[in-house]
Amino acid sequence: MHLARFPRVFLAHLPTPLEKLDRLSKELGGPEIWIKRDDCTGLSTGGNKTRKLEFLMAEAQAMGADTVMTQGATQSNHARQTAAFAAKLGMACQILLEDRTGSNDANYNTNGNVLLDHLHGATTSKRKGGMDMQAEMEAVAEKLRAEGRKVYVIPGGGSNATGALGYVNCAFETVSQANDRGLVIDHFVTATGSAGTQAGLITGLKAINAGIPLTGIGVRAPREKQEENVYKLALQTAEKLGCPGVVAREDVVADSSYVGEGYGIPRADTLEAIRMFAQLEAILLDPVYSGKGAAGLIDYCRKGKFKKGERVVFLHTGGSAALFGYNAAFADDQKSLAAE
Numbered sequence: 512m513h514l515a516r517f518p519r520v521f522l523a524h525l526p527t528p529l530e531k532l533d534r535l536s537k538e539l540g541g542p543e544i545w546i547k548r549d550d551c552t553g554l555s556t557g558g559n560k561t562r563k564l565e566f567l568m569a570e571a572q573a574m575g576a577d578t579v580m581t582q583g584a585t586q587s588n589h590a591r592q593t594a595a596f597a598a599k600l601g602m603a604c605q606i607l608l609e610d611r612t613g614s615n616d617a618n619y620n621t622n623g624n625v626l627l628d629h630l631h632g633a634t635t636s637k638r639k640g641g642m643d644m645q646a647e648m649e650a651v652a653e654k655l656r657a658e659g660r661k662v663y664v665i666p667g668g669g670s671n672a673t674g675a676l677g678y679v680n681c682a683f684e685t686v687s688q689a690n691d692r693g694l695v696i697d698h699f700v701t702a703t704g705s706a707g708t709q710a711g712l713i714t715g716l717k718a719i720n721a722g723i724p725l726t727g728i729g730v731r732a733p734r735e736k737q738e739e740n741v742y743k744l745a746l747q748t749a750e751k752l753g754c755p756g757v758v759a760r761e762d763v764v765a766d767s768s769y770v771g772e773g774y775g776i777p778r779a780d781t782l783e784a785i786r787m788f789a790q791l792e793a794i795l796l797d798p799v800y801s802g803k804g805a806a807g808l809i810d811y812c813r814k815g816k817f818k819k820g821e822r823v824v825f826l827h828t829g830g831s832a833a834l835f836g837y838n839a840a841f842a843d844d845q846k847s848l849a850a851e
């Protein structure tokens with residue numbers, strides 16, 4: 512398989528750094544923890560969607576699109592990175608935002624990623640939680656097409672086989688970095704939502720027979736459903752890549768025990784993970800994805816599922832812009848400051 516055969520807009524800051532987290536590793540007293548910094552992909556505060564968009568936006572360009580359209584939750588990092596990419600390429604961007612949390616918080620609804628969507632010149636439009644967002648997008652796209660626009664529709668999270676190529680690329684990149692420094696990776700961990708990141712990673716890892724197990728930490732769907740979504744997309748990605756059948760069902764592991772009440776609602780261990788990374792490593796996680804992923808990582812270390820002497824790589828998928836939509840979740844931190 513040869514990724515250069517696929518059309519791509521080179522825009523991300525790659526390779527992203529692979530760094531050792533000494534203070535966090537020491538605090539947990541278990542395995543050596545490393546971090547793959549995909550929060551540093553360079554596009555409008557970074558994040559994992561940028562790698563996917565390199566391949567998706569190349570398809571949009573190839574079809575002569577003047578408008579891209581996508582959807583996500585109110586504080587969608589994917590929507591923000593799509594808006595930024597569209598601005599860079601001189602395309603219009605239309606975003607549908609689904610109200611998945613029902614929050615009335617002003618910052619949640621207008622700050623963080625929503626502020627940046629608009630700053631990049633995108634048009635946003637809201638939808639009630641639970642609607643068929645793909646159908647909503649198709650309806651709006653048809654209207655725009657009737658007005659003469661050439662619209663390229665990107666699925667939520669950029670998660671189709673084209674977008675997943677971005678994470679095949681990340682798997683190759685990470686293994687190559689590890690090879691260059693003699694780092695044997697025992698486990699790879701990532702937050703998993705719309706499935707493209709995990710599907711691309713596992714396809715890439717299996718395609719080069721890396722022998723590195725990948726654990727997804729779910730942020731929304733229950734385990735069985737999440738694993739099915741990832742597996743289905745991994746099959747399509749492997750097919751597209753020219754190595755069909757390389758991913759087996761048992762290669763796909765998604766642990767959804769850290770979701771809590773639901774998508775976009777942080778738990779106490781999500782907030783603890785965010786504080787630990789911020790205070791021990793000066794790294795900003797987010798309350799929707801990477802905070803839950805890191806809560807899983809920390810719990811696995813504490814429970815001895817990841818053992819002393821092993822090397823674990825945590826993929827930082829980005830999302831820190833969402834912190835500014837979630838300041839209410841950190842009200843206690845602000846109180847303790849005010850009390851001094």
Ligand SMILES: *Cc1c(COP(=O)(O)O)cnc(C)c1O
Nearest residue numbers: 588704705706708800828829830
């Ligand atoms: C979208 C997103 C994820 C999940 O990636 P998927 O490819 O949707 O599974 C993880 N972290 C952050 C910060 C994200 O924005």
